[in-house]
Amino acid sequence: MQPPGSYVHVKVEHELFTVEKNMLIESSDYFRALFESGMRECTQEEIQLQGLPARGFDVMLKVLKEDQPILDNEEILDAIECAAFLLVKPLTKHLIHIISSNNCILMLQAASTYGVFDLVHASAQFIRDVYVNIREDLSFLPEDQLDYIESISPSTFVAMATHSPSVGYLDDISRTICYLDEAENHWTTLTSLPDKASTSLAGITVLDNNIYIVGGVDGLSKQIVKSSFCYNTERNSWSEFSSLQHLRYNLTLTGQDGCLLAMGGMCKNTVLATVEKFHVASNTWSFAAHLPRPGAGIACARTMGRIFVCLWLPLDTTDVYEYRTHKDEWLLVTTLKRQQSYGHCMVAHQDNLYVMRNGPADDFLRCMIDCFNLTKQQWTALAGQYVNSKGALFTAAIRGDTVFTVNRMLTLIYNIQEDKWKPAKEEAGFPRSGSMHTFLLRLPKNRLTTLHQN
The missing domain is CATH 3.30.710.10 (Potassium Channel Kv1.1; Chain A)
Structure with missing residues (x-):
């Protein structure tokens, strides 16, 4: 050395x-x-x-x-x-993190030429997710590259409702995780939650195409659920894994580079600033750097290999922090000052963070969206008002250049444009009551075939 x-x-x-x-x-x-x-x-x-x-x-x-x-x-x-x-x-x-509709075909071709196979696969995955929009541009690709793209399952929009643990001898048919079959405009059951699992005030995320559920509460007593659960998409099976060292509910869970990050939450009516990191390979939890201040139900988004959270301050102020994984530290990125009433969500697309908020207080179903560009370090307000019954935008998920939002009435799909989200399509609503958790999964093609046959 x-x-x-x-x-x-x-x-x-x-x-x-x-x-x-x-x-x-x-x-x-x-x-x-x-x-x-x-x-x-x-x-x-x-x-x-x-x-x-x-x-x-x-x-x-x-x-x-x-x-x-x-x-x-x-x-x-x-x-x-x-x-x-x-x-x-x-x-x-870094090249994988900046794949976009404008460069995905170039990335695929160049990576294939030079033998950068991780980039080949990531580019093919992105192309599969935006396949319908760029189909004509793919006509000149070699047959082997087209076959490889089509062999990949596209990301599928998945939703689950809020549930407490169930009594094992009762058949609770609503305790299901479902995916949206866009071709048939229908929600299809993917799997059922384990009896002991709670999605009420739990931390839920997807890491390496598997679902992780941590914490949450059991019933109105808000007794904290100790067990943690993982759904393996490829094997269609659930397993339990190690519990948090500091049990909590209303936490935020995210994942990156083989690790989960459980942030904030509550325990015994106390709001927490502690953060724990789960190393999947070793099945162990360790403490990470505390949040800059306590927070529960924290909005979080990942983009370009980076993790961002929103922390509220009094009087309509939101600080956006980045967690620097390699340094185990929090860095203040920017501050947003806007009038808002309750609740917000953050999603990311390329180098843009979108912060969704209700407000003003006299019209809480009207959703406003502010965009922070990480490259330019600038805030802009998206044109228009985004109104969706029962706050559907607060369950947004992004695939390619498309935003999925859902409630019981409908799934509303937007196309991301430079200054706004343009409504593109309406699909069936998710037929469950209560709050929802949504995310994207790549479902194995053999699994989809079996589900459709059933």
Whole structure:
């Protein structure tokens, strides 16, 4: 290992970059092998890379320095070439995080050419989710790429209602998780909740295409449910996993990079600031950095490999924080000051965070949406008013460039545009009472066939 502060000059095309050796060794398999090989390059102050674009190398350095650059098509091509040749996993992850309708086909083709298979798969998944909108643009793709795209299940809109644990000998047919069959305009049962599971004030999220349920309460007494549950989508089976160290309800659960994050919530009528992290591989919980202040029912969104939460302050103020996973710290990103009455939700699309709020107080069913662009660091208010009976927008989920919202009456689907969400389609409402939890899953095709046959 190189001593701290050891630098090397890297010449790419006609540009010379001064880079910390440790950063290259930790991030690039190519440089790790080079500097540990014992070859004369190990001691040289200047290294020349042949055949690589300087622009791609510059993008790589920005990513390694924790920037989140939005790239044009030429930068994407150069970055993919560098990611492939230098074996830079953080750069590949960043490219996956910025896949969009405008670049997904380019990403797929370039990643296929250079053999960046994680990016190939992620691009194919995104294309499958926006397939209907870009079908004509796919006609020139090779047959093997088209077959690969079509072999992937698209993301499906899934919903569950609020339930307390049930008595095992009672057949509660409403304790089901259902998905929207868009072709048939019908909600179909995917699975039933375990008897001991609660979705009332529980933390619920999807990680690696599996559903996780943590905490919650049992009945009006608000007795905290100790057990945690995971639904394996591929195997169509439920299992229990380790309980939180500090039991809670009305918590927020999210997941990323093989870990769950349980944030805030309540215990014995006390609002919590504690955060726990569950490591799926080791089936263990550990404490993470506390929230900047206590919070319950916290709005949360993930985008571009980043986790964001909304924390309220008195008098119509919302602070947006980012949890920096690698540093285990919270960073204030921005503050929103708007008149609002109760409750809000946050969803994300590319480098935009959408914060939905009720208000003003005399019209709480009217939903207003503010958008914060992470790249420009600017707030804008979306044009129009988003009214949906019983607050359906507070259960929003985004697939590709499409927003799904739902209540008992209807599922309303929007297309995301630059300054507004445009209503695009109405489907059947979710036939359950109470609050709802919604998310996206990729259901195995054999599982869908079985469900339709039944």
